[in-house]
Amino acid sequence: MxxxxxxxxxxxxxxxxxxxxxxxxxxxxxxxxxxxxxxxxxxxxxxxxxxxxxxxxxxxxxxxxxxxxxxxxxxxxxxxxxxDPAAGQAVGIDFARRAVHVAVVNVAHEVIGSASEAHPAGLPWEQRVDLAERLVGGLAGGALRLTPVGEVGGIGVGVVGPVGRTDAGDTPQHVEGTGDTEGAGDARDADKLAALLSERFGAPVLLDNNTRLAALAESTWGAAAGCQDVLYLRLSHGVGGGLVVGGSLHRGMDGLSGEFGHITVDPAGAPCQCGGVGCLETVASVGAVLGAYRAAGGAADDVPALIAALDSGDARAHRLLAEVGEQVGGVLAAVCNAVGPGVIVLGGELAEAGAALTGPVERALDAHVMPVSRRRLTIRRAALGEAGGALGGIALVLRESPLLAGYPAGRPNQEEGT
CATH class of the missing domain: 1.10.10.10 (Winged helix-like DNA-binding domain superfamily/Winged helix DNA-binding domain)
Incomplete structure (x- = not known):
């Protein structure tokens, strides 16, 4: 203890x-x-x-x-x-589609460091865990202390795809079936991954969806720190997000909360890998946006090249981002009218486009969010970057705030302590 x-x-x-x-x-x-x-x-x-x-x-x-x-x-x-900073450390690992992100924080909330390394899509789990172990070892300088002390030692892990709970409700688990093809593979390997990480690090492991963990981190340490009602949207190779409602991280049935990328924006649109048609992810993911830009005659192989085109005044790039921003804003407005957040946080690589994207998003919000709510709603850029999912994993382990009320908690309730 x-x-x-x-x-x-x-x-x-x-x-x-x-x-x-x-x-x-x-x-x-x-x-x-x-x-x-x-x-x-x-x-x-x-x-x-x-x-x-x-x-x-x-x-x-x-x-x-x-x-x-x-x-x-x-x-x-x-x-x-x-x-006591010497009492122990917590590790966060975000297994994204094409990279591993790690962070280490001690129990005094002092960040020891964070690191990231890209890898090819589809890299086997054993190699991804090897990469995580190497990155964490480099941060801790060989002095990692993860022995559970007072319920704070451990590893919080973010993975692609929906993550639910066991029937006992005591361990977050993946749920098979929905999500993209890479996420479905993650779902089948959840138990194996947790066991492998626990063996490598000698510490308890908690799993959750990496985008939802990024929402938790932004609501704890980042752009929306201290806010009770937050909507987070990540525009990356996939599109997803998370909700903080009344100060609690909302997970939904079987961990399906935050799948904003699979809200339909065009019933006659392109098929989505989730099985639907015209989902937001088919128009607002990195691949979809770059593909649309090239189809319009532009030349960009990645997001930095697209942003360079925006900065140069390329009309095609601006028109495309205006269309994407309007569709993103329409989805956000619908969710806002349903749950009433006070802050929207936009993250992911496409958020780096800045005003070319956020301007149209805000105009759509102005047009579709109830006026009384819009006056109280703010939109902010994510502040934690690639480390967001890993830091959210650490929040799992530290029981960082009431945002984790839905997870197993060791502390007594307020009434017991008064």
Whole structure:
């Protein structure tokens, strides 16, 4: 455990244990906090909080540090409290279609590092795990500490395709059937992948959809940090996203939430690999956009080349992005009218097109979102880049915030700790 817990006893012992777990859970969730901030989150009396914190400091579960240097003020310097950075680390791995992204963070929320490496599509799982292991080892310098400590050690893993739960509800699992062909392969190999990673790293493994994890990360550390209702859309080689509703990451039945790329935008459009026709993914994925640009007479083999064409004033590129943005905005507007987010976050390679894409998206939102909602809605670019899915995996492991209320949680509820 992170700290010495009192032996089983009477109600007062149980109450103190609940208070200790509440404080530890808040530090896992938010990182560095002052005593005043801890008190506001915990709802404990000042006397009780200071007593609990003193005990945690004494046994080394919590450490104190001076607040970041700033203008000198009168009075006693404010101390910030955090979990002991030496207590353990969490690893996030995002197995994207054509790359592996990793990140390592310690329990004090200090980012040790992140790294990425591309690979050919369809690379066997064993080789992808080899690549992840090498990248993580390079970040940790051979000093990775993943032994479960106080329920924080472990690996959070993002994979392509829908991810559901077992009937017991205690372990996220892939669900076969839907999604793209690569995702379907991932689904069949979920148990094998989890076992392989656990063997390689010697730590528990949690699996979820990588795009949904990116939504979680943006809502925790990124562009929408602190927001309770967030719609995240990634425009990449596939199109998908995630929803944070009322402060909780919404997963849906069998992990099917966030499949925005398979909302129909053109009933007479191209067939989609999901089995539908005219899905958003058939017009707004990287491959679809580049194919449409070349069909219009343009020359671009990748997104940077397309952005260069936009920057040069190529009218074909601007017309295409305007059409794509309008279709993306129409889908987002429909979802907004259904769930009422306060923030939309756009991520993925195509979001790098900037105003050429976001301008048409915003115009579509203005036209189709209910006026009372549109005035309160903001749209932002994703802030975490390629590391988003891996950082979301770390949030799984750290039980970062109430966004993970749907996952197994070790901390007591608020009532138990008050």
């Amino acid at each position: 992170l700290c010495h817990m009192h032996s089983q006893g009477g109600p007062l012992t149980q109450l103190r244990r609940g208070h200790e777990q509440l404080v530890l859970g808040l530090l896992r969730r938010y990182g560095r906090l002052s005593r005043g901030e801890l008190g506001r989150h915990a709802g404990l009396s000042r006397t009780t909080l200071y007593d609990i914190v003193a005990g945690l400091l004494a046994n080394g579960a919590v450490v104190a540090s001076a607040k970041d240097p700033g203008p000198r003020r009168r009075g006693r310097p404010v101390e910030l409290l955090t979990l």
